[in-house]
Amino acid sequence: MESKVIVVTSGKGGVGKTTTVANLGMGLALAGYKVALVDADIGLRNLDVVMGLENRIVYDLIDVVEQKCRLRQALIKDKRNDNLYLLPAAQTRDKEAVKPEQMQALSQELKEQFQFILVDSPAGIEQGFKNSIAGADAAIIVTTPEVSAVRDADRIIGLLEAAELFNPQLILNRLRPDMVRKGDMMDISDVIEILSVPLLGVVPDDESIIVATNRGEPAVLDKNSQAGQAYCNIVKRLEGEDVPLLDLDHPGLLEKLRRLMGGK
Template structure:
């Protein structure tokens, strides 16, 4: 029986879809059997980020309404044999499926796949309830901004009231330079407010935008700092103890040097 993880945030634009695509791909990279599920009905993006848009035949709503079998709707990834995606419908809206229907679909997928990553739409309404219905665990994505942290807090509150196990936090799009000058929220500050376990920090990386536009998850590019961060998150999901990324690389090296000379 596989594990279903919902990726959610409350606020839009913090990187839920990117996180889903990259963690999913990173897990596939580790040889796991993975299925990505897009529950953002009406505003589907996951297929675009994965570069699988032109292969979609059926979608989540078709499966829910019995127009096709689950296997027919699954789109196989172009890079990995063990990575699949269940796309959302683009022509319907969130109310066209019920949480029970989504739950049944996820339950079905859990028999076949080791990890099911559910991309949750922004908001706390019907779409959110659909997305968490079948999930066992949750990853909450936030960025170091007050608005995003506020919404993450709201989402964590809702998750705590649901059946989903203790959510884990990903702080996305960190800019170490801005944190240093005090213009961006510190990770410590975020953790103090949200009070949940941190599963990863992802630096802001232009390569992510480039990768998303070319339909190739960043995680495939070992030169990207974000790629390493996503791979680390995937390894933590698998149970490895991976230390947090050192974001401020240059001063870090300098500090080491200072320490070496007994000045630190």
């Protein structure tokens, strides 16, 4: 299989880019691929804490591009899976410390060792975003079913096209089936109709994500997490498998019981 650099981006902040990168990365590594996660959010790094690897950082992405260390020295091996590595962002520098050409070179170097390279893009459309897409072969857009997030996703899709990154795939995050049922949240078809890009997956709003982030353990590792399950399915789709969307309308046992007991 040819190595692939995939940028995960959204425009709007707080829609779940970093969580998505952590979970897809762990999922791909569990499936046996060699995976590198690159935190391109210079100055506001977070992927390290979401992965629970913050205490292992010695060198970072800026040190690599400034040739203060070798790439090998800056890559942090995951504590749970030997296939997974993290290249952390610098926290005490700013986004201008990297140039798009340097990101391209870095991507090339990573491709020699890894099959999947997932780049966590910063929010916004400025230099940091441009850096994050510079070395990418494909893009994943993360959005939530809210007007602000979808609007920003549309803008990002336009900017990706302008940068000749065509056919981005969409992950619809934090969907709440109960609200969709009541007509108080846009559903999958609404968002797809507006953005007209292929859907890679839908991830339900799930408390287990917050618990997982508190622990620094990606939710894919939790067999009981519905969001984790959704990420597993997305991983299979990335591998080329045709997996149906998770049936979010199908209530869990507890919900069924609650309804039987006379709840709504």
